[in-house]
Amino acid sequence: MTGETDNSINEKVNSLLFESGHRYSTVRRRLVSVLRSAGKPLTNSQIVDADDSLVQSSVYRNLNILEEAGAVTRVVTNGEFTRYELAEHITEHHHHIICTSCGDVTDFSLPSTVEKSLHNSLQKAAHKSSFSVQNHRLDALGTCSSCV
Amino acid sequence: MTGETDNSINEKVNSLLFESGHRYSTVRRRLVSVLRSAGKPLTNSQIVDADDSLVQSSVYRNLNILEEAGAVTRVVTNGEFTRYELAEHITEHHHHIICTSCGDVTDFSLPSTVEKSLHNSLQKAAHKSSFSVQNHRLDALGTCSSCV
DNA sequence: CTTCCTGCAAAAGTTTTGCATTAAC
DNA sequence: GTTAATGCAAAACTTTTGCAGGAAG
Secondary structure, three states: OOOOOHHHHHHHHHHHHHHOOOOOOHHHHHHHHHHHHHOOOEEHHHHHHHOOOOOHHHHHHHHHHHHHHOOEEEEOOOOOOOEEEEOOOOOOOOEEEEEOOOOOEEEEOOOHHHHHHHHHHHHHHHHHOOOEEEEEEEEEEEEOHHHO | OOOOOHHHHHHHHHHHHHHOOOOOOHHHHHHHHHHHHHOOOEEHHHHHHHOOOOOHHHHHHHHHHHHHHOOEEEEOOOOOOOEEEEOOOOOOOOEEEEEOOOOOEEEEOOOHHHHHHHHHHHHHHHHHOOOEEEEEEEEEEEEOOOOO
16 A cells, blocks of 8 residues: 555654653554554544454544654544544555545545645645645545445 | 625525425524625534524534535534535635634635646546545645734 | 553533424415 | 424433553563
């Protein structure tokens, strides 16, 4: 899915947690492993379903810690549930196709030329509103093949 | 804010509600009026604050009905609360700058050239994943001038 | 051992719903 | 008059938190 190996991901997450004063515990390793192999943003209950040893409240708690450490990113869709994925500096910059029917999410990337003109336009637009833009979020909304 | 008059907005909302078997009641008119004059997406409590005659549960209920009718759109940010705004075909296509600190949202637009190349790239990317894309959502994430 | 982490259960916060009353047509 | 909409209170659901026991270094 990405060029990153499990080892290099674990090393990065370990550093990030250490820098923020946390341990890379067994539960956190399992969490990262589930997100890594899913390759798309998951809800809390999808994570628990994917690994029965995980407990709902611990997943919520550790996703928050991993987010603060910069290892995972909160992804909001149109649905009721918040989803999480590995942070982009651990994987790579990408966008989401969101199914407005079932809420499922798939990753995709844009040509770098489009990314660049987008970035430039955003800087200009933000400047007008005296916002400082850190990054952007682009989602395609539609219907997935199972929901047609 | 847009070229639309209050009258033309009300006519459109009235049609949309009528087509979906609902009435354009007083509460719904007030709701539309609050969203119209805000010119940016509002949370349920921001709406209630803006018009004391409105009641929390009725606002939730009517926002859902207006959304089903296609008159308003649900806007998800990084914050806890769902926000709503008038649908784009009632106002105009635009994007959001979201303050990751306070959650506030401001509208902005992109040059149509950028919009077009974006649209084309999305179609291509979606095609690969056998998704049918209806529209897109582009948000700039950053810090607003009050939160610096 | 000392500190952090986990799991369970209970709480908090947002959104939805049931029902009797009121408004719209 | 008949049907739909409203307000209140209670419920449902997602997410957070307190605390006692367990794991990690």
